[in-house]
Amino acid sequence: MSAPSFAPRVLGVAVPTPLRRLFDYRPCPSGPSGGWRPGLRVRVPLGRREVIGIIVECRDTSDFEFSALKPVSACLDSDPLPADWLWLCHFTARYYQHPLGDTLHQALPVLLRQGRPLEARTRERWRVTAAGRDAETSRLGRARRQAELLELLRQHPRGVIGSVISAQGFGRAQLKGLADKGLAECREEPLTASAAPSGGGLLAEPALVLNREQAGALAALHQELDRFHACLLQGVTGSGKTEVYLQLIEAVIARGRQALVLVPEIGLTPQTLARFRRRFRVPVVALHSGLTEAERLDAWEAARAGRAPIVIGTRSAVFTPLARPGVIVVDEEHDNSFKQQDGLRYHARDLAIVRAQRDDIPVVLGSATPSLESLVQARSGHYRHLFLTRRASHHAPARLELVDLRGRPTQGGLIPPCIEAIGNTLDAGSQVLVFINRRGFAPTLACHACGWLAECRHCDARMTLHRQPPRLICHHCERQSRLPEACPDCASADLRPLGTGTERSEEALSALFPKVPVHRIDRDSTRRKDALEQMFAEVHRGEPCLLIGTQMLAKGHHLPHVTLVVVVNADAGLYASDFRALEHSAQLLTQVAGRAGRAERPGRVMVQTLHPDDPHLRLLAESGYDALAEMLLEERRLAALPPYRRMALIRFESPQEAEATALAGSAATALRAWLGQRSLDVNCLGPAPAPMERRQNRYHVQLMLSAARRSSLHEASAFLADWLERSREARRVRWSIDIDPQTLS
Template sequence: MTAGYSSRASAGGQLPATPSTPSFPAVLGVAVPTPLRRLFDYRTGPSVPPGGWQPGLRVRVPFGRREVVGIVVECRAHSEVPFADLKPISAWLDATPLPDDWLWLCRFTARYYQHALGDTLHQSLPVLLRQGRTLEARTRERWRLTASGRDSSSERLGRARRQAELLELLRQHPRGLVSSAIAAQGFGRAQLDALAGKGLIECRREAVIDTPSPGSAGWLAEPALPLNREQGTALAAMHEGLDRYHPCLLHGVTGSGKTEVYLQLIEAVIARGRQALVLVPEIGLTPQTVARFRKRFRVPVVALHSGISDGERLDAWLAAANGRAPIVIGTRSAIFTPLANPGAIIVDEEHDGSYKQQDGLRYHARDLAVIRAHHHGIPVLLGSATPSLESLAQAQAGRYRHLRLTRRASRHAPARLELVDLRGRPRQGGLIAPAIDAIRHTLAAGRQVLVFINRRGFAPTLACHTCGWLAECDHCDARLTLHRQPPQLACHHCERQQPLPDACPECGSADLRPLGAGTERAEETLATLFPETPVYRIDRDSTRRKDAFEQALTEVRRGAPCLLVGTQMLAKGHHLPHVTLVVVINADAGLYASDFRALEHSAQLLIQVAGRAGRAEHPGRVLVQTLHSDDPHLRLLADNGYDALASQLLEERRVAGLPPYRFLALARFESPRDADATALAANAAMALRDRLGQEHDGVQCLGPVPAPMERRQNRYHVQLMLSGAQRSKLHEAAAWLAAWLERSREARRVRWSLDIDPQTLS
């Protein structure tokens, strides 16, 4: 224990639901941004916040040799450390505490995901608040006419022509104009000050994001679209639960109008004076979603994701917390946005793996959305064309209401998957002759084609045709990907890059050839085959520049014949009305992976990318190239659709004792020395099995085993699996294991983490 602090053990953030607050607390239990799972005690000091000491206040405290921003969690009269040895806080930062709903959610998250509370609170705040910025939104000036200005004519200003023009401009905007808009019209501070001095205009400061009154026009900027029978039934079902916890799974085929159901549900929420939180899986989906919502509603629609500046993020966060933003749209981390008047939570593409954080605080935003809706007593709507097996199981058990949309908004049914056998057929850039012919016919008809390949780069690796050497990463158990733009070999796991070799390092042969196809190779091949047709490549490499993704989609939506080559970035929710043909270059990449969820995820991806075809007036076609066209699972998906495959996979999971019928936790160990990681994992497994053997609580400890990719970034990875039929028993075992590891001296040489409800075993 560090001298001067009292560290009170609170594994996983397990704290009292309502901390006691003495009348005159002398000791503050503070959560600081550290992986240590405990609070640290400090003296209050002479200065007291206006509202007194309360949980949720940010404070600046000394911690080791530095000062950090912490959050008060407990206010007490005593500490385990002598009062004289406690360090005082350096300063309090807020007059009022952070929102209660945010604090509750963070404490639940830390407890459930077995993570340090201090780090959970830190990661859940906007960056500027972590750094100690005041809890205030940015403001701006808004200028408008006074009563005298409304009654005054421009002629009274005489020869002050620019002042008269500014007065007329403001007369056209009854709500006034902000300073930036006035400056954009060519007016300066001199004209504003002159008119203000004459009492004709006035200025007031407002938050950058400010809630307008609906006025006589109401909340809608454009009328809602008519709903078909299935959409109307789904919306009516959601209306029944607007005043209570009401979890619903909106299971609609691609293009069935799920977004219109979201919009009309939000309209009902706003009409009640409440707020809606909408989660989307990827940053790439956020601009089009925000644009559509802003087009529909006359209220602030704020976005929260990593692509905006720190200042914009703080403004949006505070606007949501103060109730000035009725609609909040964001990616995974937006689940931690506080809401003054929560009314509904919507999770679009709820099956998407992007909702699971894969490092640090390993939370799942979809699951937290359900928990948060239950806490607030509000409806939660999970939407997808390919629901996760977990959500389908909840619907089958009656815990979620299952709402179905089986018809597309267009008159065409979703395109079926046509399996095309690759065996024994020559390929050009991964494409075989039937696929190339289909592309040619589609372009000749004046329509667009999407070529899907979930591998970026030119080729998965570089090979020597003489001796069989393969370019492999020195730091990972993985092959280097060949890139042409720029020419190099790159590891997509550790980001290591190296120049292309002139000859094979094993035999000296110069006969080095790309093996397989990636997005760059497919792009090059298509540009050669169809030189008159523009080719747009969309992957992580081609969209690094800000707005590059949206600019490419804007060009595509103009409707001219073109070719799109992309990874799964294109498969998620994008409306591409002129695409009538989808070609999947290789459907086998994820079918036979070691992860038990691989088949589920591959099927979801195939159905999602197939859903980009035929969304408007022309029917769609989907060609799926595969080396395993006779695979029974793939055949079932192609012939009977995702629902049939999901039902079979659920039964297989039930028989095998896998999620969603059992619960998992994964302990990961990594170290530069293989022996250290293996030894710690083995000792942890032995200790846990001893504990489980005494308690008989039905939790199994499996392993340790090497991770599917054992060596990554020059570190060795070992895993330990916990499996239990009861969630509560699994959490008890996981909490015990975390406490054991924190006490272990061996664990100081090994990086370890716990992943509750892991979505991947890699």
């Protein structure tokens, strides 16, 4: 991507469109001072509007008449975007069969997409000068406020930022007066990641003492700091994986390099951020959807400029440029949140590995329940496999106790033995986590007279009953409706909630244990900014309480006072049509069980189920996740499913079922004819309706491709993408390609 040695006549620009091609433009007369180069952002006309694009090619020729090319409206940058960022975007577009222009657009911070200059926001920092340190306050005469301000600045040798000075009641007049007398000076500094370590070394608090397993894992990671290698750090919940990350990153920063840490959920970011900021004196920045767009751009620019040695973020942070990359850590690498499920369907974990290989740095994948893909890579020797088998609390991880739900009365989804265990735990002064992976009051509303169920008019799904406020909501299209006063089919007023959600369990447990605080943690209760942090602050005080929540509670949270976990219904995800359902359910159960007994008291996990004799569930309960993973891998191998074969899904959706089905059928016919002329080991299955055929009033049909080799799968996917772009039928049907899908829905 170096600058061309000639003044190009044509600029190949990637713009955010669904088209998989570049658009040719003529350079405008007022070009950048450094010349036209790939990586510069430009404003260009596209149809009747102007858009922000990125130069990808500088050349002398075009397939179109030079006179027909429109000129670039303006160049927005003097220097190109970072080379490592451009390389990663090119790879992502190529691997995931996505248009390059849209890939570049999605990987940029929103303000850069809108044309904002790539520069740090700054703030004023006022310092006392050498003359000001020695000056007698009497020299200021009757300027009493200037004397008070001078004394404030003397107390802070590193200076005081302008907003703090204003908060103390001082104004521009006093600042200007001191500056005019040579007693104070002002310097502009970046708003984000501007503070440097102020003595005392790299650490703000000492590192913890490692046990033998942690020390061995850290020593193994230290051996590979100067080159690429992928390491799977498999540690039981509570085994201290984060402390290993912290001490590894300490060594990386000591070498003057940067660390990128990926976490699966925004809820984990504040917790992880706080722990890193307590440990290190260096700036630590965050990148996640909870920030304002200006804050995201500030953090992105600080990482690009190298001012932020540590960057912590969710899935999209994998695209953050680093000036001096040193290590990438992917925590909870198995988590499905790392896979983008719409638009640019990338997997952040896989891109982190590719990026680390390109930068020749180590990448660490941490999990108590590794994905089957990572386990296969570790067992084949492509990843180094390190283990942490002991908890820091010295208690063994709690085993799952399967509790038979059949024929037993329930209150809020809980049967009497579990309610009794909850009461005993609270009486002992501990906390209880009740896990139910369904938000709302009940999965649906039913008529007890005729059997009518509240179903969504736009999706093949039932409406979820919510009580706060009273509403029926479809969790697939977000359509809402008021509660009916009577059954629309038979006019009966006997409408009853069917099943249990988090709101119903909260209501029941609040009635059963009225003197104990009940905290419901799900997407509805944590919409308000900082709501999740405030709830966890109360929980961490250690007083007896009940936590009720969805999978938000299962991911990496340290809850030292929880000694009992009750899973309301373990069967919800075990018998789904997706072949990954059992893997994901086992990971979720193991993770939520890991919240119990993480401190000085041992934990207990009670799992309610209608299928206590299911062989997979029993194997998980008796022998743990590793044994179940071994069985699942053998089943996948025999069935020729991932991770033993590569897979892609081509999805078609349209308001007209016939249109989606016809286009999918034509695409399948064209692909099979193309495959018949080549010796590629690619299977094409379908077309078939998606597991949820109608969603948001659109019909969904899909083709499934599988291949033994990744290259063959990509060749077939590229053919389909090209065929669909040239097809007139495809202009009326929305279609997408999902490489390495994590769900079939």
